[in-house]
Amino acid sequence: MSAFRISGFSGLVPRLAKHLLSSNQAQTATNCNLAGGDLRPRNAALLVFSPQIDGEIRSMFRIEKDGNEKWLAWSRDVDVARSPVAGNIPQQFYYTGDGEPRTSDFEMATTGSGIYPSTCYVLGVTPPVSEPLVMASGGSGVVTSRAYVYTFVTRWGEESQPSPVSIVTTGKIDATWMISNLDAAPPNSGAIIAVFKNSPAAGQAEISLDTVFGLRAHEEIRFESVSGMTDLNGLFTLISVDPITKKVVISLSTDQIYAGGGKWKRQAPHNTGGMNKRIYRTLATSSGSEYRYVATLSAVTKSYSDTVPDTVVALGEVLPSTNWEMSPANMRGIVMLANGIAAGFTGNEVLFSEPFKPYAWPTSYRQTYDQEIVAIAAMGTTLVGMTKGNPFTITGVEPATMGGGMEKLGVAWPCMSKRGVANFAFGVGYPAPQGMVMIGTSSDIVTKDLFTQKEWSELNPDTFIATSADNRYYCGYSAGDSSLMFVIDKAENASFSKINQNISCIWTDPITGKLYVATNKKIYEWEGDTGTKLLYEWKSKWFVTAPPVNYGAGKIDADFEMTEEERAAAQSSYNETIAANQTLISSYSMNDGLADTCLGEYEIGGDATQDIPLLSMDSLQFQLWSDGALKFIKQVRNSRAFRLPGGYKADNVEFVLSGNVKVNSVVLAETMDGLKQA
Template sequence: MTGSRVRIENFAGMVPKRSNRLLGNSQAREANNARLSSGEIRGFRDWSALHNFNDSAIQKAYRLPDPGSPGGFLWVGFTSPLITLFPGPLLNDAYDRYYKFGDGRPQYNTLERLRNGDPYYWLGVPAPVLPGALAAAGGAALDEERYYVYTLVSEYGEEGQPSIPVTDTGKEDGTWTLSGMDASVPNPAEQPITHKNIYRTVAGFTTSEFFFVAQIPLAQDSYADSVGSDIVARNNILASGSWAEPPVDIEGAVVMPNGFFLAWSGRDIHFSETYRPHAWPAAYDLSTQYKIIGAGVFGQSAGIVTSGHPYFATGTAPENTTLTKNNSAEPGLSPLSIVPLPYGVLYASQNGLTLMSAKGVTSATSGIITKDEWLNNYSPETLVAAQYEEQYLGFFTENQGIAINPSEPQESFIQFDAFNRIDMVQTDEQTGELYVIRAGVVYLWDDPAQQRVAYKWRSKTFYFAKPCNMGAAVVDMEPLADIIEDLETVVAEARAYNTERIKTRLQPIATAAMGSSYVEPMPPPFDEIPQNRMSIGGSPLLDLSQLMARNSDVRFTVYVDGEVVFSEQVSDKKMFKLPSGFKNDIWEFEVSGRRTIFSITVAETARGLADV
C-alpha cells in the first residue's frame, strides 16, 4: 500500500495473535463463515438433511453401505458422541461385521442383524470353563502320553483360548475319550458360540504343539478320538493360545493400517491380532504414564493423546508396535477434538491446536493465536471437531466454531457463527463428507446444491502516513447471473415458510414483554428458518423482496478510527462514492453477504482507483 489508496485481494484468514495494524494487507481482523482457499471470499453452502432418526438424543451417526436398505444405505445412530463404529478389517468379510467401541464392553454385529434391529454381540470368544477329562482305552501299539485341549468357536468361525490341558497315557491306536467339556456358555445371548474345536499333541512333536482333531457341536460334551497320529500331524496347529477376549473397560479404539485395532483403557493400550478383531493377547499390552484421552492414526503410527505428554505408537503389526513418549507436555483437553488428517493428528491442548506428525509434536496455531486468546475465547475443553477436505473444523458451542488449515496459510483461521444448535460434527470415512448432527437429524455440511451462507470479512486496520478522505470504492464481485439459482432457492424456502406460518394457529396469549420479541413455535423443517423481528402491527411473514435484495447484494462497511461512517448495499462492481467532509489516518473495510468477492479497491478519488 502506498499513499491514500488500498487494494485488497488474495483474501486470507485471521491471525488473532498479531496486532490489527501489523497484519498483512490481505489478512483479516475478522473472518466469519468464509471460504478463502481460492483467495476469493466465498460463503460456505448451507446444510441439507440426510437422515432423521426421530430421536433427539442421537449424537453420533454412521451411514453403512447396504443394498438391502432404502437408498442403498443403513443409518446407525448412538446417543454418546464417544462411540465409534468400524467396518471389520477383513477384506470381503462374508458377514459384513461392524465393531463398536466407546460404550463399555466392546461389541460387534453383522450388517444383516443391524438391518433387522438385532442387538450387538460381545466382542471376543471366552475360554472354556471346564477342562474336561481324558481316558485312553484299547489298542495294541506302544504306549504314549497325550495332552488334549478344546476351544469354543462362534457361528462366525471366531476361536477363543484353549481349555486347561488334560493328559493320559495309552496306546497310540487306542480310543481316547475327552469328556466333561462345556456344553453351553454363561452368556449365550451375548456370545453366539456354536461349536468346539478339539486339539491334541502328537508323539515326536513338542508338547506345546496342539494339532486339530475335530470340530463338534457346542451341546456335545464328549468326543472319542481314534484318528491316527499320521493323519492328525498333517492338520493345523492351534493358533489361539493367547487369543483372550478384549478388556471389558475399553474406552475407545482406532484401526491401524495393517488390519488390527489399537484400543485404550485408563493408561493401558491394547491390541487385537491382525485381521482377528475378536483376539486380544495380553502380551501386546503397553502402558503410558498418564491417562489416555484418545488417539488418531497417520501413516503407520497412532498419535496417543493423554492427560500429560503425548505418545507415538508405531508398528506394522501388534507384536512389533513400539511406544515413544514425547518430551512436550501437551495434555489433551477434549477427546472429541482429536482429528486425524493426511499430515498428522490435531487435538486441542492448553496452548492451542497441537499437531502430532512424522516431525514430532508441534503447535499448529502458535503463529496464529496466543494461549490466553485460545483458552478465553474458544473453550477448547468443549471442542468437537472433524476433518473437512484438509481443514480442521470444530465447534465449541452450539453455534460457534472455527476452521484451521495448517497446510494452507491462505485459510489460516476463520470463525463460524451462522449455524445453530450443533450437537456433533463427524467425517464419513467412506465418502469424506462432513456430517452435522442436530437434535437427531443428520445434515450434509456445505452441500453444493444449497444456497451460500452469509459471510463477513473485515480488513486489518490501515494506518496512513497522514489523514485522508477515502472518497471512492469498487467491490469486484461475481455477476448476478451466477447466483440466480441460489436466489430461486431462497425465494422457494421463504414461500414455503410463509405458507406454513399462515396455517399455524397463534397461541392464545403472547407473553412477550413490550419491546421484546415473541417467537411462534414452528414445525420442522421451518423451525430452522429465523423468524422476523417485527414491530407491533408488522407482518409475521418473510418479505420476499427484502430477501432477494439481502441475498443478492453485498454490504460494504467503512470504519474510521473504529466508528462506522458508511454501510450500504452494493449490487455490482461499479464505482461508488464514500462520505466526504472529514479526514482520518485510521481506516478499515468490511464486506458481508453471499456473493463471491474478488477484490476491494478504495482511493481518495475515482481517478485514484485506476492507479491502485
C-alpha cells in the same frame, strides 16, 4: 494520493492487534469460504438423516452395502473401526464407547426401523471355563499319553482361547478316548436368584444369578420383571463379577425391598448362533508336544468320542488361539492401523490385537505408559497416543515387537479433548493448552502463529469436537451459552475463520471424504446444499494512514449474476424445502404445540419446519467505519464505483462486507480517479 486494494482475502490471526494484520487479513470472518483467495459464502448444510435417538447425537457412522446407505448414531462418545479382513462383504465393523467393545455388520445393525445399530455382539469370544474330562477305553496298540483342550468358534470363524487343559491321560493309541464335561455356549440371559441392597457397600446392590458364565466387570446387562425392587428394572454396568458365588455387583441406591423374580439379559450378546466347538489334543512332534486339531462339534454337544488316528491328527492345524483373549470390557478408542492391527486403550495401557483378528487381544501385546491416556489415533503403521501429559508414538509391523517402537515425546502437551483429535494426511492433530498440536514426521504447536495461549484458551479447547477434511481442521466448541464452529487451514490463505453453526457431532467419512455434522438430533452433509448460501461477514484490518485522509470513493468487484447451475440449485432447494414442510403440516408433525413432548427444542414460536431458502444470491452490504463510528452503509448491487461521504478526515479506517455473493476485490481511494491507481 492514498488508495488501497484488498484481494486474496484471508482469515483471522487472533494473536495480532487489528492494526498489525496484513492488508488481506480479517478481524471478523464468519461463514466465509476463503480457500480460493476470494470471499465466498459457504453452502448451507444438507439434511441427510434424522435418526431415532434419545439425547443429542455425539457419534455417527455411515455404512453402505450394495448401494444401500444407512446411518448409525449414538448419544455416547463412540469410536468405530471397519473390519480389515479381505472380502468384508457383510460390512462388519467394531466399536467402543457404547458399553463393552462390540461388533456388528450391515444386516444386524440395520434390522428394523428403530435406533441403529439395532443389534450387535460383544467383541471377542468367551472361552470355555470347564476342564474336559478324558477316559480311554479299549484298543490294542502301544500306550500313549494325551491332554485335550477345546475352543468356541463363531459362525464368523472367530475362535476363543482354549479351555483349561485336561488331566494328562494314558491309554492305548487306538483306544476310544471319551471327552466329556464340555461347556455349552455361554448364555445371553438368565434368572435372578436373590438381591441384596447396600451390599457390599452403600449405594450398591449384590445380585445372585443362576450363572455368570461369560459375564465380566464393565459389561452392560439389563434386568427386568423384578418384583418389589422395581428400581432394578433397567440397564446397568457391572462393577464386579464373582464366578464362585455367581454374584454381580452394580451401583444402585434404593429403599425398595426385593420381593422375588426377575431376569437378566446381556445388552451385547455373545455370538452363539451357529457356534461350534473345536477339539484339540497333544501330539508329539520333532519340535515338541503340540495341540493339534481333532474335530469340530456343535456348541451344544457336551461330549465326544475320539478315535482319530495320530497320522490324521498330524495333518491338522496347530492350536492358533492360545493367547487370543477378549479385549478388556472397558477398552476405549478402537482404531485400525494400516497393517491390520486394531488398537485400543484403557487407563494408561495400550492394547493391540492379532493382525487382521480384531477379536483377539493377547495380554503379551499390551504396552504400559507412565501417564493416563486420553485418546489414540492411527497414522499408517504408527499409533499416536495423546495423554494428560506427554504424547507418545508406537511404531511397528508386528504387535509382538511394537513395544520396542514406543517413543515418548519430550514435551508436555496434554490432550484437552478426546473428541478434538483429528487425522490429517501429514499427522494427527489435537488441542493442548498451548494450541493445536500436530504429531507427524515432526511435532509442533501449529497454531502458534495464529494464537497466543490466552486467545487459544478463550476458545475452550476442552469442549472441542473436531475432524479433518481436505486437511483442514473443522471444530465445534462451546463459548458461554452458545456453540460455534471454526476452521483452521494452515496450507492456504484461510488461516482461521468462524461459522455460525451449533453442532453436537462432526465426522468425516473416510470412504467418500465428505464431512457431516449433527445438530438437533439430525445429520447433515456439510455444505451439501449448493442451492442455499449462508450470509457471511468479513471485517478488514484497521488501516492506519498518516496524515489523516478522507476516502471518497469505493469499488467492489463481485459476481452479482447467478449462473444457470446456481439458479437450478437454488430452485431445487426451494422446492424441496416447501415439499418437506408441507409433509410436516399435512401429517400434523410440526411440533408447534406448547404441550408437545419436544417443548424446549425450538425457540419461542418455532417448530420443526425448515426456513425457506432464498431463490436469489445477490446480497452484499458494505460498511465503512472510522474512529469506531459507522460513516457509511450501502447495499451494493453491481461492480460500479460509488462515492463515499466527505466532510471528515481520519487516520484510521476499516470496512465490513456482509452478504452471499462472491467478492474478488475491494478498492478504496480518496477520489474516483484514484480508484484506477490502486
